[in-house]
Amino acid sequence: MRELVELLAKALVDNPDAVQVNEIEGEKSVIIELRVASEDMGKVIGKQGRIARAIRTVAKAAAAKEGKRVVVEIL
Amino acid sequence: MRSVIKTAKTVDEAVAEALRELNVDRERAKVEVLEEPQKGLFGLIGNRLARVKVTVSEDPVKLAKEFLYKVCDEMGVNVYIEDMTVDEYIHLSFSGKDLGILIGRRGETLDALQYLTNLVVNKQVEDRVKFILDVQGYRKRREETLRKLAQRLSDKVKRTGNKIVLEPMNPHERRVIHTALQKDNRVNTYSEGEEPYRKVVIAPKNS
Numbered sequence: 685m686r687e688l689v690e691l692l693a694k695a696l697v698d699n700p701d702a703v704q705v706n707e708i709e710g711e712k713s714v715i716i717e718l719r720v721a722s723e724d725m726g727k728v729i730g731k732q733g734r735i736a737r738a739i740r741t742v743a744k745a746a747a748a749k750e751g752k753r754v755v756v757e758i759l
Numbered sequence: 760m761r762s763v764i765k766t767a768k769t770v771d772e773a774v775a776e777a778l779r780e781l782n783v784d785r786e787r788a789k790v791e792v793l794e795e796p797q798k799g800l801f802g803l804i805g806n807r808l809a810r811v812k813v814t815v816s817e818d819p820v821k822l823a824k825e826f827l828y829k830v831c832d833e834m835g836v837n838v839y840i841e842d843m844t845v846d847e848y849i850h851l852s853f854s855g856k857d858l859g860i861l862i863g864r865r866g867e868t869l870d871a872l873q874y875l876t877n878l879v880v881n882k883q884v885e886d887r888v889k890f891i892l893d894v895q896g897y898r899k900r901r902e903e904t905l906r907k908l909a910q911r912l913s914d915k916v917k918r919t920g921n922k923i924v925l926e927p928m929n930p931h932e933r934r935v936i937h938t939a940l941q942k943d944n945r946v947n948t949y950s951e952g953e954e955p956y957r958k959v960v961i962a963p964k965n966s
Contacts, residue, residue, distance in 0.1 A: 688833035695826060695879040732954075735878065738871035745860045745868040746834040 685754060688746050689716050692739050697724035713753040716743065720758075728758060761883075762814035769796055770809040777813035789814045819888040820849060822880045827851065827892075830872065836861060851876075853894045861894050866901060869894060870929060902935050909939040912961050913946045922962035927952070933959050 686707040694700040702721035707714060718739075720728055729736045740756045747754035763780050767773035774790055781788065794810035820842050831838045831853075838855040853861060862869050873892040881887055891898070912923050925936065936959045937948050947962045 688830070691829055691833055692875060696875070696882070734874070734955075737955075738874045741863065741867055741871035742830070742834070742875070745863055749835055749860050 685714050685716060685743060685747060685750075685752075689718055689739065689743055689756060692742065693718055693720060693728055696735065697721065697727045699724055713755065714747060716754060716756045718756060718758050725758075761817075762812055764793065764810065764812045766794075766808045766810045768808060770811060773809045773811040774813060777811060781813060781815050783815045787815055789816065816885050817883055819880050819884045820851075822883055823849070823851060823876050823890055826876060826879050827853075827872070830875075831861070834860065848889050848891050850891050850893065852896075853892070858894045862897050866897065869897065901932070905932055905935045906939045909936045909961070913940050913943055916961050916963050917945050920963050922960055924951075925959045925961070927956040927958050929955070930957075933957065936961075 686705050690703060690705040693703045693705065697703060697720050699721040702719075702724065704719040706717040706719075708717070718728065727735070728739065730738075736756075736758055740754075743754045743756050761781060763777045765773040765777040765780070767776055770792055774785075777790075778785060778788060791812040791814070792809070793812055794807060796809040797807040824840050824842070827840055828838070836855060836858060838853045838858065838861075841852050841854070843850045843852070860868065861872065863871075869892055873890060876890050876892065877888075880890065893899075908925075912925070916923055928936070933950055937950075940946055940948050940961065945964055947964050948959055949962070950957050950959055952958050
């Protein structure tokens with residue numbers, strides 16, 4: 685899950701080296717914390733959060749396959 | 760699109776250095792000579808080095824496939840992606856086993872992947888390209904379902920004289936509904952609400 689969000693984020697931003705992703709694993713859910721360079725925030729959030737929503741949708745689909753819930757937080 | 764600027768004693772040397780750094784062949788790169796080298800007086804004073812700008816424009820289809828193969832791999836699904844260009848759209852169709860997770864509820868995962876692919880690739884190429892993603896003919900089947908739904912609901916509107924508000928749909932799906940009922944002179948269709956919750960309304964035409 686962590687790798688998937690990292691892959692998506694790195695492909696979207698201008699500073700891939702500044703992308704940091706943490707995974708906090710619970711029993712039934714996973715929390716993914718995504719950090720990017722401040723000037724790249726717009727690249728992972730998008731107008732009205734459209735990009736963030738797309739990232740969450742893809743992460744959710746991957747998590748569902750493992751029978752888990754996922755929360756992607758952009759910090 | 761990536762580019763580098765290099766300086767060297769000759770144009771050829773500068774280009775070679777740039778290509779090495781970009782890790783591409785000469786055929787895939789565009790070279791601009793910013794400054795021709797010049798020999799100064801007696802080869803001593805006023806020597807000027809060659810300065811070149813080398814740009815690689817990548818193949819958008821290749822970039823999209825590379826991205827999507829990696830994403831699918833991380834999602835734990837095995838796919839084969841075929842591309843076909845129709846007018847200004849590049850269609851990428853996925854085949855494989857258990858691809859339901861790539862579609863998601865009413866195609867929301869597929870739409871998310873399509874949106875991300877368009878963003879990621881257009882960030883790297885010079886001329887804007889549009890990708891349409893499909894999984895085993897899902898989009899066509901969904902279109903057919905929507906067309907039938909439009910027909911059924913318009914019949915109901917005519918029968919009851921009451922308007923019907925459909926569930927939220929993306930622009931493409933709304934267009935399918937509008938187009939399906941465009942020629943029907945007994946009902947009107949329009950959209951209301953804000954994205955992403957915009958809905959089609961089918962209303963009786965007051966005559």
